[in-house]
Amino acid sequence: MTDGTPEGQVAVEDIQALPDAALRRAADRFMLIVLGTIEFLLVAWLAVGFMREPPASTGERIFVVILVVGVAGVLVMLMLHRRRLPALDWTPRQATVSGTVTFTPDAESHMPVHHLVTVTVDIDGETLQAAIADIVHESCLDRFAPGTTWSVYAFKDPHVFDHDHGSRVILTESHDDVVRAGYDLGSLTMHNDSGPGSDLLQRGFKPS
Numbered sequence: 001m002t003d004g005t006p007e008g009q010v011a012v013e014d015i016q017a018l019p020d021a022a023l024r025r026a027a028d029r030f031m032l033i034v035l036g037t038i039e040f041l042l043v044a045w046l047a048v049g050f051m052r053e054p055p056a057s058t059g060e061r062i063f064v065v066i067l068v069v070g071v072a073g074v075l076v077m078l079m080l081h082r083r084r085l086p087a088l089d090w091t092p093r094q095a096t097v098s099g100t101v102t103f104t105p106d107a108e109s110h111m112p113v114h115h116l117v118t119v120t121v122d123i124d125g126e127t128l129q130a131a132i133a134d135i136v137h138e139s140c141l142d143r144f145a146p147g148t149t150w151s152v153y154a155f156k157d158p159h160v161f162d163h164d165h166g167s168r169v170i171l172t173e174s175h176d177d178v179v180r181a182g183y184d185l186g187s188l189t190m191h192n193d194s195g196p197g198s199d200l201l202q203r204g205f206k207p208s
Contacts, residue, residue, distance in 0.1 A: 025202040028082070035075050042068045084204040085185075087156040092172050095119035095152045097144050101131070101165050103184070112191060116184055117144045118165050123158050129166035130154075137179035137194050150175060153201075156208055161185050170200050 046064055049056030056064075098118045105111040115138070116131040132152065136144060144150070152169040155161065161168040163186025171178060176198070182191040183200050190199065 025199070028078070032075070032078060035071055035078070039068065039071045039075065042071065082203065084206050085155075085200070086160045086206055087208045088170070088205045089154050089156050091153070092151045092174070093121050093123065093154060093169075094149050095121040095130070095132070095169060097146050097148045097150065098129075099146055100141065100144065111189070112181075114181065114184065114191070115141060116165065117141075119150070119152070119169065121152060121154065121169060123154055126158070128154070128158050128169075130158075130169045131165045131167075131184075132171060133161070133168040133183045133185050133200060134171050134178070134198055135181045135184055135191070137181045140179050143178070161187075163187065171198055173198070173201065 042064055046056075046061065046068070049061060049064070096119060098120055100115050100117050102113060102115050104113050114135045116133075117136055118129070118131050121128050121130055132144075132150070151172040151174050153172055154167075154169050159167050168185050177196055179194055179196050180199060181194045183189070183198075185200075
């Protein structure tokens with residue numbers, strides 16, 4: 001028995017139950033605050049450990065130093081993935097879907113398989129071969145059939161993220177109902193909890 005939702009699509013009530021992009025961004029910021037607080041407390045413990053009586057043992061210090069380095073590594077990785085992106089051209093443009101490509105990670109990788117939608121888009125008279133950077137969740141891929149058109153933003157330098165299958169464009173806010181599972185900018189890829197809205201548009205962009 002179905003609820004009338006076409007096969008391969010997510011029902012409206014199911015989409016509403018998923019965290020939107022703003023909520024996912026807020027959760028990321030909260031995680032950074034928590035990790036930063038843990039890092040501060042660990043460093044403070046190390047400092048106090050030298051002054052207290054009796055002083056912290058060598059084993060305790062080594063264990064805490066390992067924790068400090070580990071948490072710092074996670075913080076650096078998260079901050080690198082959240083640094084400002086190159087300037088975006090906020091002019092909505094019509095992109096025509098040409099197909100999809102599947103990215104399968106190496107056997108040693110813990111990253112999931114994901115699909116990118118390839119498109120062609122006209123930018124100031126140049127036909128750009130690109131991929132939509134938003135990782136469209138499999139439940140919504142059927143909507144991106146070849147020949148369908150979607151509103152996208154390109155970067156000020158359309159070739160700044162030239163990588164596999166051309167450059168990258170981003171779905172505009174008019175498609176916030178599309179469920180995403182992160183984004184793929186070629187050298188910068190992030191897999192997030194699935195939900196509607198663009199994780200990329202929640203990030204900061206460098207001024208034009």
